[in-house]
Amino acid sequence: MKRVQLFSTFENHSYLEIAISNLEKQGIPREKIYAVPLDKRAETKKLFDTLHSSDGISLIDIGLPLATAFSVITASIGFELAWGPIYWGLIGAGAGFVLGVIIRLIIFWQTEKGQKRVRRKQADLILIVECEASISEKVEKILWEHFAMGLAKVESGT
Amino acid sequence: MDSYSNDNTARRYRAHVSTWGTTQLHLRNPYVMAWWSAAFPGFGHLLLSKYIRGFMLFAWEVIVNMNAHVNTAMIYSFQGEIQQAKEVLDTRWLLIYIPVYLFAIWDTYRTTVDMNKVYILADMEDHRINTFSMGAFEVNYLDKRSPFMAALWSFLMPGLGQLYIHRIFTAFFIVVWGVTFFYFSQALEAISLLFLGETSKATSVIKPDWLLMLPSLYGFAIFDAYINTVENNKLYKKEQRRYLLKTYQSPSFIIKKGTKMS
Numbered sequence: 001m002k003r004v005q006l007f008s009t010f011e012n013h014s015y016l017e018i019a020i021s022n023l024e025k026q027g028i029p030r031e032k033i034y035a036v037p038l039d040k041r042a043e044t045k046k047l048f049d050t051l052h053s054s055d056g057i058s059l060i061d062i063g064l065p066l067a068t069a070f071s072v073i074t075a076s077i078g079f080e081l082a083w084g085p086i087y088w089g090l091i092g093a094g095a096g097f098v099l100g101v102i103i104r105l106i107i108f109w110q111t112e113k114g115q116k117r118v119r120r121k122q123a124d125l126i127l128i129v130e131c132e133a134s135i136s137e138k139v140e141k142i143l144w145e146h147f148a149m150g151l152a153k154v155e156s157g158t
Numbered sequence: 159m160d161s162y163s164n165d166n167t168a169r170r171y172r173a174h175v176s177t178w179g180t181t182q183l184h185l186r187n188p189y190v191m192a193w194w195s196a197a198f199p200g201f202g203h204l205l206l207s208k209y210i211r212g213f214m215l216f217a218w219e220v221i222v223n224m225n226a227h228v229n230t231a232m233i234y235s236f237q238g239e240i241q242q243a244k245e246v247l248d249t250r251w252l253l254i255y256i257p258v259y260l261f262a263i264w265d266t267y268r269t270t271v272d273m274n275k276v277y278i279l280a281d282m283e284d285h286r287i288n289t290f291s292m293g294a295f296e297v298n299y300l301d302k303r304s305p306f307m308a309a310l311w312s313f314l315m316p317g318l319g320q321l322y323i324h325r326i327f328t329a330f331f332i333v334v335w336g337v338t339f340f341y342f343s344q345a346l347e348a349i350s351l352l353f354l355g356e357t358s359k360a361t362s363v364i365k366p367d368w369l370l371m372l373p374s375l376y377g378f379a380i381f382d383a384y385i386n387t388v389e390n391n392k393l394y395k396k397e398q399r400r401y402l403l404k405t406y407q408s409p410s411f412i413i414k415k416g417t418k419m420s
Contacts, residue, residue: 005414012395014301020406031408037399060309060384065193068377072370076236084361085369086348093373124395125402128413156416 002133004155006140008148009123012037016127019146023129023139032130038123063100070096123149161290168285170276173393175288177296179325181207183277184389188270194381195266198374199259202266205382206273209327215262216335220371222258226251229367289397298324300394308383316375319383323390332379339375343368 010016020033070092078088127148131139136153143151164171173182186205195202200216203209223229227246234243290299303323312319316336320329340346343365351360 003414004419005416012302012398017398030406031410033406034408034411034413035402035406037402060381061187061190064377064381065190065197068197068373071373071377072232073236075369075373076233076366079233079361079364079366080237082357084348084352084357085364085366086345086352086360087357089369089373093376125399127406128411130411130414153419154414154416155419156414 002155004131004133004136004139004153006129006131006136006143006151006153008127008129008143008151010125010127010148011121012124013147015146016125019142019148020127022142022146026131026135026138026142028129028131028139034128034130036126036128038125040122060097060100062104063097066096066100067093068096070099121149159292160288162286162288164288168280168283170280170283171285171287172277172280172396173287175291175298175300177291177293177298178327179298180300180323180390180393182389182393183273183280184392185274185277186270188267188274191270192263192267194378195262198371198378199262201374201378202262203269204328204331204378205385206266206269208269209331213331215258216331218258220335222251222255224367226255227367228252228255229370232370233366284400286400287397296324296326300390300397302391302394303387305384305387305391308387309380312379312383313376316379319379319387323383323387325382325386328382332375335371336375336379339368339371343372345369345372 010019023033024030071089072092074092074095075085075089078085081088127143129139129143133155140151140153160175173180175181191202191205194205195215198216199219200212200214203212203215206212226248230246231243234240234246291297308319308322310319311322312332315333317329317332320326320332344363345368348360348364351357351363
């Protein structure tokens with residue numbers, strides 16, 4: 001009987017576990033599912049933390065403290081100015097936040113200078129599933145439906 | 159009801175998932191934490207998940223600051239009216255303000271340094287943690303959420319970002335104090351007047367000492383929601399990797415060489 005191994009890449013997400021649960025429901029034993037979590041390139045620091053990836057280096061870690069500080073000061077001074085404390089407080093918050101972001105950007109460009117940055121979304125792990133050729137279509141469909149990033153089927157003799 | 163009961167075999171745990179929220183150790187910048195305690199005593203401790211002392215220091219700050227008129231004096235000082243600042247400060251309260259204010263900053267700094275060390279050890283120990291907790295009143299589990307949405311909700315109303323990521327204590331705390339500050343500062347009345355274009359009337363309706371509490375609360379609410387979403391996502395990823403390595407790496411699995419099907 002012909003057997004197929006499906007190589008796929010995924011992000012760490014609950015969809016991955018749903019996909020694996022579905023495969024086990026199709027009768028694929030645990031021993032025929034092989035997961036290899038990937039280590040990431042060390043220099044791929046990103047400024048924008050998203051749902052999919054975050055490394056704790058973020059745009060806001062200087063911006064928000066500065067926004068708070070500036071806002072308190074400009075709101076205080078604003079009591080004596082024509083626009084009053086609320087407008088001036090908001091202006092101070094905005095200016096502080098922008099300044100903090102600029103500082104963070106400068107630090108970022110300084111440390112990342114000369115390093116190639118990987119911009120694209122990266123896979124978190126490789127998942128290999130072995131099954132009989134007859135159900136490989138179904139397995140492939142399950143993997144794609146649960147957001148496999150890439151997938152290849154490899155056919156072997158036995 | 160948890161998915162896993164700690165059997166106390168670990169020397170240190172990285173995180174604790176309960177129906178009240180996800181508490182975790184992670185690396186923090188001691189200077190940034192100390193800054194939040196300087197902005198408002200209590201914030202630093204809340205960020206470190208030391209809620210009881212955070213609440214205490216925060217309430218203390220509101221009571222003593224308001225009675226000593228520290229905020230009013232700050233406003234005068236920023237305006238350059240040093241003489242008025244001196245006059246408004248109430249010496250019956252003022253001197254006890256200083257040591258506790260400095261303690262909050264100092265204690266946040268040293269606790270952060272300490273907890274970073276504990277985190278490094280807990281992370282290397284990499285002991286299994288509970289990841290799912292269900293009770294009569296709440297359900298909490300590790301998953302991925304959007305840091306941007308957390309920040310946005312806390313920007314619209316402080317505390318909502320914390321509800322989004324299941325930080326029940328912090329959410330309750332921020333909402334209660336947020337409403338208190340909005341009410342006593344009369345900021346919302348002023349905003350209504352600003353919409354009508356009555357700028358000078360808006361300025362006169364505001365209670366300055368209470369208004370000065372709001373920027374810190376907003377900044378903290380957004381920051382706390384954002385960084386904790388990021389850290390929860392990192393914890394989720396770590397835990398899932400750990401689970402996959404343990405469950406789906408059978409020694410009998412053989413990777414076969416074949417031809418790629420088109």
